[in-house]
Amino acid sequence: xxxxxxxxxxxxxxxxxxxxxxxxxxxxxxxxxxxxxxxxxxxxxxxxxxxxxxxxxxxxxxxxxxxxxxxxxxxxxxxxxxxxxxxxxxxxxxxxxxxxxxxxxxxxxxxxxxxxxxxxxxxxxxxxxxxxxxxxxxxxxxxxxxxxxxxxxxxxxxxxxxxxxxxxxxxxxxxxxxxxxxxxxxxxxxxxxxxxxxxxxxxxxxxxxxxxxxxxxxxxxxxxxxxxxxxxxxxxxxxxxxxxxxxxxxxxxxxxxxxxxxxxxxxxxxxxxxxxxxxx
Numbered sequence: 636x637x638x639x640x641x642x643x644x645x646x647x648x649x650x651x652x653x654x655x656x657x658x659x660x661x662x663x664x665x666x667x668x669x670x671x672x673x674x675x676x677x678x679x680x681x682x683x684x685x686x687x688x689x690x691x692x693x694x695x696x697x698x699x700x701x702x703x704x705x706x707x708x709x710x711x712x713x714x715x716x717x718x719x720x721x722x723x724x725x726x727x728x729x730x731x732x733x734x735x736x737x738x739x740x741x742x743x744x745x746x747x748x749x750x751x752x753x754x755x756x757x758x759x760x761x762x763x764x765x766x767x768x769x770x771x772x773x774x775x776x777x778x779x780x781x782x783x784x785x786x787x788x789x790x791x792x793x794x795x796x797x798x799x800x801x802x803x804x805x806x807x808x809x810x811x812x813x814x815x816x817x818x819x820x821x822x823x824x825x826x827x828x829x830x831x832x833x834x835x836x837x838x839x840x841x842x843x844x845x846x847x848x849x850x851x852x853x854x855x856x857x858x859x860x861x862x863x864x865x866x867x868x869x870x871x872x873x874x875x876x877x878x879x880x881x882x883x884x885x886x887x888x889x890x891x892x893x894x895x896x897x898x899x900x901x902x903x904x905x906x907x908x909x910x911x912x913x914x915x
Contacts, residue, residue, distance in 0.1 A: 640865045643849040644872035650842030651723060651873070652880040653834060654715060660831055661824050663715035668818020669825060669832060671708045671811040673839030678804030678848070685799040696796055703789040704806025707847065708814045710782035713775045720772030722883045724874030728892070729776045731758045731866065733783035738863035750864055750902040757895030760888055787854075787863055790847075794854035800844075803851050807843060864899060871896050 650670070657666050679686075692700070718726045735758065738751050793802040825832040854862055871893045877883035885893075 639849050639853055640868045641872065643846045643853075644869045646849070647842045647846035647869070648723070648727075648873050648876040650838040650840075650846070651718070652876055653841070654838050655718060655723065655881065657831065657834060657838075658715075658719060660828070661835070662818075662821035663719050664712060664814075664817045665819075665822040665825060666835055666838065667708075667712040667715045668811065668814055668822065669835030670839040670843060671711055671807050671814065673836030674843030674847070675804055675807035675811055675839075676836075677840055677844045678800050678807065682799055682801035682804050685801045689798050689801065696798075696802070699789060699792050699796075700802045700806040701809045703786070703793045703802065704808065704810035705813045706782045706785035706789060706810075707803075707807060707843075708810025710779050710786055711843070712814050712817060713779035713782060717772045717775035717779055720769045721776060723877040723881060724883060724885065724889070726772070726776050727869055727873035728758050729773070730780045730783055731869070732777070733780035733785075734787060734863040734866040737784050737787050738860050741858070741860035741863070746902060747860065747864075750899045753895050753899030753902060754864055755899075757892045757897075757899060760892030760895060787859060787866075790850060791854045791859045791862070794851045800848045800851055803843075803847055868896070 654663075654666050654670070714726070714730065717730075721729070731754075735751070735755055738754070793806065796802055825835060850862075853865075857865075874883075874885050874889060874893065878885055
């Protein structure tokens with residue numbers, strides 16, 4: 636799954652790089668809103684056969700999918716509001732507090748504890764920011780980290796419903812409705828310039844449809860704890876993308892942080908889930 640995480644990260648941060656460049660033309664909240672809408676449309680379209688043969692959704696499934704979509708949409712919204720003020724790599728590193736917390740609560744062996752410690756040290760080094768600076772960016776990135784934790788825990792449950800990516804698509808549609816009051820008011824420029832709307836939808840396809848679709852595939856196969864640690868690859872990828880596409884040059888300290896993250900990924904146990912095991 637490490638390779639899948641890299642592919643997912645590439646999709647997500649290609650989208651993030653494009654989104655940052657859109658902020659001059661469209662408010663971040665509106666970019667996040669259109670991103671979620673675009674991904675929902677694509678995922679529901681490709682899930683039509685699954686939706687038709689999957690039968691009626693139970694009350695438990697609908698509640699889980701709704702909470703999943705809302706937490707995902709809020710995660711996107713808060714993340715974009717944060718990276719208005721923070722470098723992409725550092726923003727993702729701080730946001731990783733959410734997955735780290737999930738992993739910590741589910742770690743049982745000394746080997747996995749060591750992997751968690753390495754990942755935590757790496758992310759702390761990568762964050763490399765004084766908490767008195769950029770208070771607005773820090774506020775939103777901490778909110779995003781809470782939503783990321785919810786995304787992992789609820790997403791694992793949705794992934795085990797055996798409905799392909801339809802749960803993700805339906806959830807994102809509900810999430811788009813939920814964050815509409817934040818994204819819709821400033822969305823005018825997207826309707827007057829079709830290229831902006833099309834680019835937002837491209838961001839949704841790269842970051843949500845591809846990136847989160849891979850997450851759903853992976854969450855059916857590995858435990859939430861391992862998934863959370865592997866997410867440490869995302870701050871590393873974000874740092875690389877920040878360097879290549881946004882001229883955000885990592886320091887020697889950043890490279891040391893990346894090394895710790897990679898060590899954590901290598902050290903952890905490669906446990907997988909039986910096909911019938913239910914993820915809580």
